[in-house]
Amino acid sequence: MPLTPEEAALxxxxxxxxxxxxxRTLLRDTASADDxxxxxxxxxxxxxxxxxxxxxxxxxxxxxxxxxxxxxLRSRRRSVESVQxxxxxxxxxxxxxxxxxxxxxxxxxxxxxQEMQIAVLLFVEGMSQGEIAxxxxxxxxxxxxxxxALRARAEQYLGRAS
Amino acid sequence: MEESEIDPPKHPPxxxxxxxxxxxxxxxxxxxxxxxxxxxxxxGRLREQSVRFRAENDARAFVARAAARRGxxxxxxxxxxxxxxxxxxxxxxxxxxxxxxxxxxxxxxAATSERTGxxxxxxxxxxxxxxxxxVVREREGAQQRFAGPLQVRAGDRLxxxxxxxxxxxxxxxxxxxxxEWVQLFAPSALEAGTHYSDRAARFDDSPTRATLLxxxxxxxDRARRTRDFGGVVAWRVTSEFRP
Numbered sequence: 001m002p003l004t005p006e007e008a009a010l011x012x013x014x015x016x017x018x019x020x021x022x023x024r025t026l027l028r029d030t031a032s033a034d035d036x037x038x039x040x041x042x043x044x045x046x047x048x049x050x051x052x053x054x055x056x057x058x059x060x061x062x063x064x065x066x067x068x069x070x071x072x073l074r075s076r077r078r079s080v081e082s083v084q085x086x087x088x089x090x091x092x093x094x095x096x097x098x099x100x101x102x103x104x105x106x107x108x109x110x111x112x113x114q115e116m117q118i119a120v121l122l123f124v125e126g127m128s129q130g131e132i133a134x135x136x137x138x139x140x141x142x143x144x145x146x147x148x149a150l151r152a153r154a155e156q157y158l159g160r161a162s
Numbered sequence: 163m164e165e166s167e168i169d170p171p172k173h174p175p176x177x178x179x180x181x182x183x184x185x186x187x188x189x190x191x192x193x194x195x196x197x198x199x200x201x202x203x204x205x206g207r208l209r210e211q212s213v214r215f216r217a218e219n220d221a222r223a224f225v226a227r228a229a230a231r232r233g234x235x236x237x238x239x240x241x242x243x244x245x246x247x248x249x250x251x252x253x254x255x256x257x258x259x260x261x262x263x264x265x266x267x268x269x270x271x272a273a274t275s276e277r278t279g280x281x282x283x284x285x286x287x288x289x290x291x292x293x294x295x296x297v298v299r300e301r302e303g304a305q306q307r308f309a310g311p312l313q314v315r316a317g318d319r320l321x322x323x324x325x326x327x328x329x330x331x332x333x334x335x336x337x338x339x340x341x342e343w344v345q346l347f348a349p350s351a352l353e354a355g356t357h358y359s360d361r362a363a364r365f366d367d368s369p370t371r372a373t374l375l376x377x378x379x380x381x382x383d384r385a386r387r388t389r390d391f392g393g394v395v396a397w398r399v400t401s402e403f404r405p
Contacts, residue, residue, distance in 0.1 A: 005222070005225050008228070009221040009222045010221070012219075012224050014185065016215065016221060017208075017211060017212035017215035017216065018180045021211075035355070038227060038228045039231075041228035042228045042229075045225070045228060045229055057181075057186070058181040059181070062177055074358065075323065075356045091207045091208055092204075093176040094172070094200035094201055094204055095172050095173050124176060126173060131175060
C-alpha cells in the first residue's frame with residue numbers, strides 16, 4: 001500500500017532528524033546517509049502504508065532505513081577506515097559503549113546481514129540480549145553467542161582483547 | 163543461565179527514547195526517563211537537535227526529491243523484473259556455461275579490454291568513463307576481489323561490483339565460448355556510486371570457458387554479437403582445474 005507525498009512529508013517532519021541520524025551513524029558518510037534516507041523514503045512512498053497502523057512508527061521506519069543502509073554496506077563490503085562521530089552521532093544511547101560501537105560500525109561492511117542487524121541492535125539501539133533475540137527471531141542462547149562474538153570482534157579491533 | 167541476568171536492560175532501547183524525543187507517547191519509557199538522568203539528558207539533546215532540524219529542513223521538498231527519484235525507477239525496475247522472471251532461462255544458460263567445452267586458443271586474457279589506468283586499489287580495475295569494476299568471487303564463505311581474468315572451481319559464486327563517478331547505463335554478464343549469455347547485471351541506468359550485480363553465477367565442476375563483459379549496454383550487446391571486445395571490460399573466466 002503506497003503512502004501519499006503529504007503523508008510521507010508528515011513522517012519526515014516528525015522523524016526525519018532521527019532517521020537521518022540513524023543513517024549517518026551506520027554509514028558514517030554524509031553523502032551516503034542522505035542517499036540512503038532518500039532511498040528509504042522512495043520505498044516508503046511506494047509501499048509504506050503499513051506505517052500508519054504501526055504501534056511504534058519510528059521503530060518501523062528504523063527497520064526500513066536500516067535495510068537501506070545494509071544495502072549500502074553490503075556494496076562496500078569492506079571495513080571503513082576513518083569513522084568519526086559527527087554532530088548527529090555524538091549523542092549515543094546511555095547503554096552504549098561508544099568506543100565499542102565505533103569499532104563495530106567500522107566492521108559492519110564485513111558482516112553478514114544478520115550480524116549487521118545484531119550489531120546495530122546491540123551497539124546503536126542499546127538492546128539487551130533478550131530484546132535482540134526477540135527482534136531478530138533467534139533463541140536467547142543464539143543471540144547470546146552472537147552478541148559475545150560481536151563484542152569480542154569489537155574488543156579485538158580496539159586492541160582490548162585479553 | 164538466563165541472558166537477562168548477564169545483560170540486564172538498563173535503559174529502554176534507542177527507538178523508544180528517540181520516539182519520546184520525537185513527540186510520541188510511551189508511558190513506560192517516559193516513566194524511566196523521568197527517573198534516569200542519563201536517559202533524560204539523551205532525550206533532551208535529541209529533542210533540541212530535532213527541533214533545529216525541523217526548522218532548517220523542508221519536508222515537502224525532501225519528499226518531492228524522493229518522489230522524483232521514484233519516478234526514475236520504473237524503467238530499471240521493469241528490466242530487473244524481466245531479469246528475475248527469466249530466472250529459469252538464465253539458470254539453463256548458466257548450466258550451459260558451466261558445461262562449456264574448452265577452446266585452447268581462448269585462454270589468454272582479453273587483450274582488447276579497455277583498461278587504461280593502474281588499478282585504483284587492491285582488486286579494483288579502473289576504466290574509461292569513471293568506471294571501476296571488481297569481480298567478487300565467493301569461495302567457501304570467503305570473498306576475494308579480482309580486477310582481471312580469474313579462475314573458478316566448483317561451488318564458487320561470482321558477482322560484479324561496478325562503481326561509477328557519474329550517472330550512466332551499464333550491463334554485465336558472462337559470454338561463454340559457445341555464445342551463451344548469462345546476465346549478471348541487467349542493463350540499467352546507474353546513478354553515480356557503487357552497485358552490486360543483480361545476480362550471481364554459481365559454478366559446478368564442469369569446465370568453464372567464458373568472458374566477463376561489463377560496459378555500456380549497447381557496447382556489451384555489440385561485443386556479444388561480434389566478439390570484438392573493444393569498448394568494454396572483457397576478462398576471461400576459466401576453470402581452475404582442467405579435466
